[in-house]
Structures are given as structure tokens and as C-alpha cells.
Amino acid sequence: MNSFACRLFNVAFLVLALTACATIPPYKPLIPESGVACPGIFPPKAFRVVQQIDMKSALIGKGVFIGAAKVEPQKNALHAVLMSAEGMVLFEAEYENGDIKIISAFPPLNNPAFAKGLMADVSFVLLKPAGGPVEHGVDGQGLSACRWAAAEADAVFETALMPDGAVRMRLYGRDRRVAKESLAWPPFDRGMPARISLKAFGPSNYTIELMLIEMEFVD
Secondary structure, three states, X not given: OOHXXXXXXXXXXXXXXXXXXXXOOOOOOOXXXXXXXXXXXXXXXXXXXXXXEEEEEOOOEEEEEEEEEEEEHHHOEEXXXXXXXOOOEEEEEEEEOOEEEEEEEOOOOOOHHHHHHHHHXXXXXXXXXXXXXXXXXXXXXXXXXXXXXXXXXXXXXXXXXXXXXXXXXXXXXXXXXXXXEEEEEEEEEOOEEEXXXXXXXXXXXXXXXEEEEEEEEOO
């Protein structure tokens, strides 16, 4: 394995396995408002997507990857592959209803903490929440927002429409503080955003940028 590939492995492991605490205050109940529509940022049926993934951390610098995934919202499932910029497969795994199966992974990417963190991030930005929203209205910033019960115990998933047309997504943990946040930027291709920015908060701050390369529906 060459030094560049090793460096990519280390970047992926350290960035995606980080666990961060949010500094954003707990959410407050939404203010009910008639006619609030939840942003339709997730493709409505099974699809394949290829994205460029840029990762950046103040601790370890930058890394560039290619990510490919097959997403099946009806099954609450996805199959994800992480590749180096040269096309070498570094990690492959499946997720279904919270269960993770590692198909192949180079050390240290076969670490269970890495697999859990990576698949949690992928499902957060690509997988439509199950069921309908449990709350909708206007938040404290005046943004139209919707909330779902997330797959994680006592967690809440939220979408909010920003003034510039972007959609903000947040995952609140059981303490009702933000565990992660992303912005999905227009234009949207059949529900798939052109760019997604993912942030984690706290002492281990990191960002992941996903740029759409191609997307197609599958049977």
C-alpha cells in the first residue's frame, strides 16, 4: 500500500469516527402554522448516487474520496462504498434498520466505531426518515420546519427551509441537543441536492462536503 493510500485511510478513520457534543441549545417546540410543507429533499424511491467527498479537520487536514451508494427508503436500507480518488475501494458496508454489515474494509477502516460513524453519516444525509413528521411549524428563527422520530433511541430528525433555498437538516440526541447538522444546497435533481455540507460540533469539529456527480433511480 502506498503512502497516499495510507494517508487517506488515516483521514477517513479519524474524521468519520469522531464523536462530538453540540454547543447549540436544545430545541424548543415548533410554533404551529397552517400550510407548512416539509422540504422534499430526499428522492422518493430507490436510487443510486455517486458523490465526491471532501473531508476537513483542524486536527488532520484534508482528504478527498469518491462515495457511491444504493439507497432504498422503503426498506430503510443502503449499501455504501468509499473509494480513494484513484478508485481503490477502501470500505464497503450495508445498513438496514440500524444494523450494519461490513462487506470489506482495509484496516483501520474495519474498526466497528468507524463503520458505525460512517454509516450513521451516510444514512443521515441520504436516507429519508421513516413515517411521517411528528411535528411541523415555525422554529425560533422563523424557519418552516418539520421533525420526525429518528431511528436512534429518543433522537429527533429535523428539516428546515433556509431563506436561500437550502435545506438544513439536524439530528437531535436524547438530550435534545444537536448531534450533527447538514445543509443541502440547490439545485435539486429529483430530490437529490447538488451539494451537502455536514458538520459535527464540539472539541472534535469536522466538516464533510459531498458534491453530486450522478444519480439515477433503480427498480
